[in-house]
Amino acid sequence: MxxxxxxxxxxxxxxxxxxxxxxxxxxxxxxxxxxxxxxxxxxxxxxxxxxxxxxxxxxxxxxxxxxxxxxxxxxxxxxxxxxxxxxxxxxxxxxxTVERTAATSALAVDHLARPEAATLAVIGSGPQAHAHLRYARAVRAFASVRMYAPTLTEAKAPDGVTVAHSAEEAAAGADVVLLCTSAAQPVIDAAALPPGTVVTSISTNAPRAHEIPPAALPAMEVYGDYRPTVTTAAGEMVLAAEADLWSAEQLRGDLPELLTGACLPPSGERPVLFRSLGLGxxxxxxxxxxxxx
Incomplete structure (x- = not known):
């Protein structure tokens, strides 16, 4: 054992x-x-x-x-x-679980972010946030990293990381935004981000938890970790579908499809969401x- x-x-x-x-x-x-x-x-x-x-x-x-x-x-x-x-x-x-969750997000970033992506934002400061930062740096050489959490101070920030005063400040102008919170309600307005910005979300196990507003999905290009499961359980997807704002058929692709070229890559015309639930x-x-x- x-x-x-x-x-x-x-x-x-x-x-x-x-x-x-x-x-x-x-x-x-x-x-x-x-x-x-x-x-x-x-x-x-x-x-x-x-x-x-x-x-x-x-x-x-x-x-x-x-x-x-x-x-x-x-x-x-x-x-x-x-x-x-x-x-x-x-x-x-x-x-x-911390390692596999962060590595899955980083794998998605490697396939979804623009080649020139240089600015990273991390929302959260717990073990998941630190692991996401470590794995994101393993797939891309980010020149600038900002992190926000309500209790985060400069003294507690990882090396080479600038502390932002709000989630919005951290995400503003970032090429990649990693949401690593335990929030069950939205923490940023992802649809308001510039086209091509990649947002990853893991959320929490609270019922229908979501880190971005369900109403943001129609304005984004949405990917997930695994098509058969993510669309039936991710809180923002379920809520958006119930409100007739979005449907599972609009999921642009999942990780198996991204890795094998079986789905379209991001067009660069809208913000991108990658949602993971965790898989066996x-x-x-x-x-x-x-x-x-």
Whole structure:
């Protein structure tokens, strides 16, 4: 059992994800929808599954409320051999989830941002924000980086990062904007950004959570991590569809399609949104980098 994630070079993580999403596009990997199981008395467990080559992966993330105390939230990933049926790895998935989420966003940035993109904005200052910054720098040589969070100070900012006074100030003029918050409501007006600006959003697991206004979708070119799942669960997409503002058919592409050239790249005529929910194949791809017998 691996309880602490060892250092994984960003290049190795990005390569593992590129390979996994390419195999998903080719039909040699399987990505079922995530499932949520309500628990008697309250709480739930979300399960993320995937199959890749000769391995099967399962991540479970329980939410266990407690009276008068904070809820228990854990995450564990199991990797099993589909040749022998035996478990290969069990690991605490908290750190793994941070890495795979940030690396997925960076992979999208590498395919969606303009070649000359030089200015990066990061909204948030927690572990996800720092991981997103690290992986974004691994795919592009940004000349300028701005970060905003309500409690962020110059003393706490990462090296080479300028602290903005608001989310709007951070995003203004940026080529890429990484939203890394736990907000369940919009934090920026993405549709007001200049054409070609790439916005990534991960949001939180609150019901119908969204970091951009649903009404912004018609004015943007929208991509997601995986077409069959993102359009049915991403908060802003669900809300926009219910209001007849946007439909799943308007999703321009997903990561498997971007990696294999099966969808159109951004036109440069509108802002771009990349929305990710988190996928079992991401967990499995990175878990396979750990020491397995």
């Amino acid at each position: 691996v309880e602490r994630l060892p250092h994984l070079p960003p290049g190795d993580v990005l390569h593992a994800l590129r390979t996994a999403f390419t195999k998903l596009a080719e039909g040699s990997a399987v990505q079922p929808p995530q499932t949520l199981t309500p628990l008697p008395g309250g709480g739930d467990v979300i399960a993320y599954q995937a199959a890749l080559d000769d391995t099967y992966g399962l991540k479970i993330s329980p939410y266990l409320p407690r009276t008068g105390r904070s809820a228990v939230v854990t995450a564990w990933t199991l990797v099993m051999s589909t040749r022998t049926g035996r478990p290969l790895l069990l690991c605490d998935a908290h750190a793994l 194949i991401e967990d499995l791809a990175i878990a396979r980098l750990l020491k397995c017998p």
